[in-house]
Amino acid sequence: MKYTLNTYGWSSEFVGKSLTKDQTEQIENLKKSRGVENLWEIRFDIDDEMDFDMWDGDLLHVNKIMNNDTANFELVDENGEVVLDFGIEDITLGDDYTSSYEVFPSEDVDVLFSIDESKGGMFSYEIESDVVPTIDDFKYSQTTIDTPEGIWEIIDDIFFKDGKLDVYDYLDSVGKSCDVFIFVDEPIQ
Numbered sequence: 001m002k003y004t005l006n007t008y009g010w011s012s013e014f015v016g017k018s019l020t021k022d023q024t025e026q027i028e029n030l031k032k033s034r035g036v037e038n039l040w041e042i043r044f045d046i047d048d049e050m051d052f053d054m055w056d057g058d059l060l061h062v063n064k065i066m067n068n069d070t071a072n073f074e075l076v077d078e079n080g081e082v083v084l085d086f087g088i089e090d091i092t093l094g095d096d097y098t099s100s101y102e103v104f105p106s107e108d109v110d111v112l113f114s115i116d117e118s119k120g121g122m123f124s125y126e127i128e129s130d131v132v133p134t135i136d137d138f139k140y141s142q143t144t145i146d147t148p149e150g151i152w153e154i155i156d157d158i159f160f161k162d163g164k165l166d167v168y169d170y171l172d173s174v175g176k177s178c179d180v181f182i183f184v185d186e187p188i189q
Contacts, residue, residue, distance in 0.1 A: 002078050007122040009070035012115055014145050016060035016103035019110040024182055026050055039180035060103050065122055067142050067153040075133060086135050094139035094159055101145045105185040113147055114180045121171025127160050137161050148183045
């Protein structure tokens with residue numbers, strides 16, 4: 001029988017993009033010309049005026065469940081009936097460990113880093129099983145996204161009977177917040 005595992009809670013889309021020093025200067029000039037303090041206020045202007053794809057994360061582009069105790073799961077059978085309902089605290093942290101995602105500038109490359117947080121529906125996964133799954137069939141792995149601005153804890157993957165689940169569909173959510181940073185490597189004087 002086929003099942004759908006729906007996830008709810010908070011998720012974030014993280015994008016890390018390399019910048020040249022000239023691009024960093026152009027973005028700072030655009031920020032000044034618009035008279036704004038925060039980069040998120042001009043993120044779409046950057047895209048439009050600089051012929052710059054904000055979503056082309058050559059360093060990082062992931063959309064993950066936040067590991068902040070808000071993740072809830074609902075397992076639905078082929079008839080649309082909820083057969084299992086549980087929270088992240090109810091399932092086991094697996095042995096699989098993914099090294100952290102790191103987004104740091106270097107001497108030659110600056111980094112544009114954006115975070116778009118959402119809440120509500122997140123992801124759906126498809127599962128096939130001859131018996132109705134139980135909470136014990138599920139595990140998760142966790143990791144972090146490390147930047148000069150801080151560390152974000154995320155749920156990296158969800159597992160069913162030790163097999164990694166792939167996102168099948170995206171559920172509706174509401175934007176919670178967004179932020180944009182430029183990380184520069186300050187030369188030692």
